[in-house]
Amino acid sequence: MRFWKFTVLGALVCSGCTSTLPPLDWGGQGDAREQIGLWLDDVHEDGLGAGAVVVVREGEVWGQWFHGVERSGGDPVSGASMFRLASVSKQFTVAGVLTAVGQGRLGLDDDIRVWLLECPYEGVTVRHLMQHVSGIPDFYMDLPVPERGFLGIADVVAALPDAPPMERAVGEAFEYSNTGYVLLAGLLERVYGRPFEELMMAEVFGPAGLECTRVWNLISEDKDWPHKTWSMEGVERDAAQIDPTELDGVAGDGGTFMCAEDVARWNAWWASNAAVPDSIRLQAFEPAVLLDGSLSDYGFGWSLPDADHVAHSGGWLGARTWWWRSLDGQDAVVVFNHTGSEQATEVGQAILDALR
Numbered sequence: 080m081r082f083w084k085f086t087v088l089g090a091l092v093c094s095g096c097t098s099t100l101p102p103l104d105w106g107g108q109g110d111a112r113e114q115i116g117l118w119l120d121d122v123h124e125d126g127l128g129a130g131a132v133v134v135v136r137e138g139e140v141w142g143q144w145f146h147g148v149e150r151s152g153g154d155p156v157s158g159a160s161m162f163r164l165a166s167v168s169k170q171f172t173v174a175g176v177l178t179a180v181g182q183g184r185l186g187l188d189d190d191i192r193v194w195l196l197e198c199p200y201e202g203v204t205v206r207h208l209m210q211h212v213s214g215i216p217d218f219y220m221d222l223p224v225p226e227r228g229f230l231g232i233a234d235v236v237a238a239l240p241d242a243p244p245m246e247r248a249v250g251e252a253f254e255y256s257n258t259g260y261v262l263l264a265g266l267l268e269r270v271y272g273r274p275f276e277e278l279m280m281a282e283v284f285g286p287a288g289l290e291c292t293r294v295w296n297l298i299s300e301d302k303d304w305p306h307k308t309w310s311m312e313g314v315e316r317d318a319a320q321i322d323p324t325e326l327d328g329v330a331g332d333g334g335t336f337m338c339a340e341d342v343a344r345w346n347a348w349w350a351s352n353a354a355v356p357d358s359i360r361l362q363a364f365e366p367a368v369l370l371d372g373s374l375s376d377y378g379f380g381w382s383l384p385d386a387d388h389v390a391h392s393g394g395w396l397g398a399r400t401w402w403w404r405s406l407d408g409q410d411a412v413v414v415f416n417h418t419g420s421e422q423a424t425e426v427g428q429a430i431l432d433a434l435r
Contacts, residue, residue: 100127100422103429112142115430119144128420129314131156131339134430135404135411140343147418150309151320159306161291161336162415165393167400168335169260171294173209173363173380174283174348174355175267175275181355184270187362194269195262197239202249205266208259209379210367212250216243219258220326229297229328232275236265253367253375257332264331274298275330287348291338297328307336308417310397318418321396333395342413350408364389364406392424399423403431 103118115134122128129147133140145156164171179185187206192198200215207213219235235258247254264275271278276294284292291306310321327334337345351357363379376382381389390403397419404411414427 099125100425100429101125103433111434115142115433116144118429119146119426122422122426123147123314126314127422128416128426129156129311129418130162130308130414130416130420131158131160132415132426132430133339133342133411133413134434135343135346135413136409138343138347138409143339145339147311147314148316149306151311151317153309154306156308157306158340159291159338160308161293161304161306161338162308162400162417163310163333163395163398164335164337164400164415165333165395165398166257167391167393167402168294168330168333169393170349170380170391170402171279171283171292171335172260172263172267172331174287175279176205176209176263177355177359177363177379178282178286179267179270180359187359191262191266194266195236195239197236198262199240199242200245200249205263206379207249208256208263209363210375211253211255211259211377212367212369212375213256213259214245214247214249214251214254215256215259215262216246217254217256217258218242219261219329224325229323229325231296231298231328232261232265232268232330235261235329248370250367250370252369253377260332261329262331264329267331279335283354286354287352288344289337289341292341292345293336294330294334295336296330296334297323306338311418312397314418314420321419323396327396333393337415339413339415342411346404346411347408349404350406394423401427403427 101121123146132144134142147156149156149160180187188204191203203213222230222238225234268275276299279294311318365378366374366383368374382391384390388405393400397417399416399420401414401424412427412430414423416423
């Protein structure tokens with residue numbers, strides 16, 4: 080498989096950090112799986128990471144490694160442990176949109192005001208939101224918190240009439256926007272007439288054969304479930320847990336939880352699936368064309384490091400997630416971390432470099 084070194088776009092992930100990882104270089108000697116496992120043991124013992132790492136080669140799980148516990152004092156991390164994906168959730172929101180398009184419920188170039196009647200912004204399409212070129216200010220994290228103590232998707236949509244004015248024209252510039260993806264979740268709720276959590280399970284996760292993937296936020300009926308990982312302040316077994324914030328009632332920009340057992344199935348979904356025709360699916364891997372004719376390096380929920388690969392990173396609370404894949408679905412490296420490690424992207428990149 081071919082590996083490429085690149086910078087991955089994401090949210091709230093350390094930039095400019097000095098690497099403190101031990102070297103991963105065995106000179107091509109010995110079993111690669113074993114050497115990567117030993118190296119990850121060292122990373123964990125050095126307090127630099129816990130969670131799950133999955134490598135897919137030729138469409139199959141080639142290696143997976145687990146470290147730490149699911150929560151403070153809890154069970155060891157396993158293939159069934161479900162991790163908060165943070166901004167890597169955006170590809171799942173995109174999958175919901177593409178599924179709706181494949182069903183004829185929605186068009187990529189539909190004006191979002193067809194569904195979000197409150198929206199004061201003109202000329203913004205579904206495509207613009209997914210590509211982060213809508214020009215809509217990323218305002219939702221500055222909204223006042225309702226009396227119940229946290230924001231929800233509906234609160235963000237309801238705030239649209241009083242949202243800040245645009246400072247850029249639609250399509251003028253790439254500006255990463257969590258608000259845009261919360262609005263996509265709200266739009267899907269109106270398209271399907273169901274809560275985002277429910278529609279994603281029925282229309283995306285279930286049909287894709289995912290067994291331990293779901294949307295969860297503070298509005299969810301169940302506040303906990305078996306194998307849910309909790310954000311932690313470190314890799315130690317008794318490290319303190321990090322509680323959700325007033326922003327954790329939303330979803331779309333984040334809010335998806337996934338286990339290692341589902342990685343290969345989901346990676347295959349992006350290569351080909353029955354719900355979304357290729358003519359629609361492949362548009363997710365095309366860069367946005369800006370008004371000046373230049374191209375962004377982002378498609379729909381994926382960063383585009385080169386012509387053959389896509390990737391994304393994410394960070395929220397203790398979650399640090401990184402997903403790299405080849406467009407043909409044959410290869411992937413995925414890092415799930417819930418202990419606040421700023422080295423999640425470096426861990427994934429080091430494995431890519433070692434296997435290159």
